[in-house]
Amino acid sequence: MILIKDNxxxxxxxxxxxxxWFNTSQKIDFINITEKINSIIAQSGIQDGLVLINPMHITAxxxxxxxxxxLIHDFKTMLKRLxxxxxxxxxxxxxxxxxxxxxAHLWRxxxxxxxxxxxxxxxxxLGPWEQSFYAEFDGQRRKRVLVKIIGN
Amino acid sequence: MILIKDNxxxxxxxxxxxxxWFNTSQKIDFINITEKINSIIAQSGIQDGLVLINPMHITAxxxxxxxxxxLIHDFKTMLKRLxxxxxxxxxxxxxxxxxxxxxAHLWRxxxxxxxxxxxxxxxxxLGPWEQSFYAEFDGQRRKRVLVKIIGN
Amino acid sequence: MILIKDNxxxxxxxxxxxxxWFNTSQKIDFINITEKINSIIAQSGIQDGLVLINPMHITAxxxxxxxxxxLIHDFKTMLKRLxxxxxxxxxxxxxxxxxxxxxAHLWRxxxxxxxxxxxxxxxxxLGPWEQSFYAEFDGQRRKRVLVKIIGN
Numbered sequence: 001m002i003l004i005k006d007n008x009x010x011x012x013x014x015x016x017x018x019x020x021w022f023n024t025s026q027k028i029d030f031i032n033i034t035e036k037i038n039s040i041i042a043q044s045g046i047q048d049g050l051v052l053i054n055p056m057h058i059t060a061x062x063x064x065x066x067x068x069x070x071l072i073h074d075f076k077t078m079l080k081r082l083x084x085x086x087x088x089x090x091x092x093x094x095x096x097x098x099x100x101x102x103x104a105h106l107w108r109x110x111x112x113x114x115x116x117x118x119x120x121x122x123x124x125x126l127g128p129w130e131q132s133f134y135a136e137f138d139g140q141r142r143k144r145v146l147v148k149i150i151g152n
Numbered sequence: 153m154i155l156i157k158d159n160x161x162x163x164x165x166x167x168x169x170x171x172x173w174f175n176t177s178q179k180i181d182f183i184n185i186t187e188k189i190n191s192i193i194a195q196s197g198i199q200d201g202l203v204l205i206n207p208m209h210i211t212a213x214x215x216x217x218x219x220x221x222x223l224i225h226d227f228k229t230m231l232k233r234l235x236x237x238x239x240x241x242x243x244x245x246x247x248x249x250x251x252x253x254x255x256a257h258l259w260r261x262x263x264x265x266x267x268x269x270x271x272x273x274x275x276x277x278l279g280p281w282e283q284s285f286y287a288e289f290d291g292q293r294r295k296r297v298l299v300k301i302i303g304n
Numbered sequence: 305m306i307l308i309k310d311n312x313x314x315x316x317x318x319x320x321x322x323x324x325w326f327n328t329s330q331k332i333d334f335i336n337i338t339e340k341i342n343s344i345i346a347q348s349g350i351q352d353g354l355v356l357i358n359p360m361h362i363t364a365x366x367x368x369x370x371x372x373x374x375l376i377h378d379f380k381t382m383l384k385r386l387x388x389x390x391x392x393x394x395x396x397x398x399x400x401x402x403x404x405x406x407x408a409h410l411w412r413x414x415x416x417x418x419x420x421x422x423x424x425x426x427x428x429x430l431g432p433w434e435q436s437f438y439a440e441f442d443g444q445r446r447k448r449v450l451v452k453i454i455g456n
Contacts, residue, residue, distance in 0.1 A: 049454055050452065068398055068401060070396070074406050097220065102222075110414060113264065127359075130361075152319070208430065209434075235382060245377040246374040254375065260369075
C-alpha cells in the first residue's frame, strides 16, 4: 500500500453542484462523459474529494468501464438478452400505464444507476482504462445528470 | 450546463448518522423511503452534501426508480426469472449451510445494494420521478438501514 | 429511528487516499478486504465520514455481502450462467480487439463496480454479516483499488 495524500486543508472544504443536460439522437445511446466531469471539477476548484454522478431520470444509467465500441455493443446485446425490450403476451406491467419503456427502467438497474468517483489533484482519479459513461435507454428528449462534488 | 451552487460555508461541515429499522410483513417487499430520508436530512440541519443509504443486512437492496406498482411487479418477475428462488437439483451452495435465502443475496447484488444521493437546499435533490426504495428479499424480521449525511 | 452521532468537529475535516495492489493467483478470485479497509481508516485518523472503495481496473468489482464460500460459488455460477465466458459463434465483439475478457467487463457491471461505506467511530460501520469483497474476474496480474476517505 502506498499513501498518496493526507489532506487536511479543511479551510476550503466545500460542495459544488451542476446539472448536465443530454438529448440523444438515438433512443438507446452511450456517451463518454469523462472529460465533461473533469471540466466541472476544474470549475469547482476542488482538488481532493468525492464526486457523485447521478442521472435524474430513471431510464438512464451512469457507469464506469472501457471506451471501446465492441464492448458497448456487448452491453446492449447482454441487456436485450437478459431483459427483452418487450415480452410476448402480457408484456411488462409497467407498460400497462401507457408507457413502453419498462425495459429501460430494468436495464438501468442492472447497469448501475450512479457512480461516486474520487477527485485527486483536481481531476477524476482514474485507472488506465476507466472512463465514465452516460447510458441512455429511452432518449430523444431532454434529460439531466446531477454532478455534486464535495472536498477541498 | 447550469451552475447551481458553489458552497464554501466550511464552518458548518459535519456528519449525521441514523439507523432506520424495518420489519416487513411480507418476505419480499418494496418500501418507498424517500420521505423518511428527507425527514432525516431535515433533522440533521445539513443543507448541501451527500447522503449514503446502505442496508446493513445482505439480503436487502436500496435503489432509486419509479414509484409505480407495475414496475415493482416487473422487478420481482425479472429477479425470479434471472435468479430463481430455488434451483432444482443441487440448489444454491449457500443453502447447504442451512439457509434458504441464497437467492436474496444474489438479488440484492443485481438490484444495487446501496445508493449515494445528493442533498441540495436541505432535501434529496431528485428528478421528477426519482424515488428511493428499500427492497426486502428475506423479511419478516427486524433489519436496519444506515443513513449517513456529510455536508454543510 | 435512533440518532447516533451528530458530528460537527469541522476543524478536522479531511481526506485520505490510498491505493491497494492485488495480484491474484487465480484468474477469477474473491478477496475479503474488510480488515484491509479498516486498517486504512485507522491510519487516516478519520473517525466519521464516508469511504469510497473503487477498483481502478474495469474487469474487477467491489461489493458487500456474506463471507461464505458457498455463496461465492453461487455468485460465480450465476455470472457464468447469465453471461458465459465465451459465446459460441461470433463471441463478444470486445474480443475482436484481441482481448478475451469481455465477460469480465460485463460481470463487474452486474456485480457492482464500487461501494461507498460509512465510517463511524474510526471503523467501517457494518451490519453483523456485511463484509467487503474485491472480486477479480481477469487476474494473475497487478491491479489497484483506490480507497478514499472523507470525514473528520
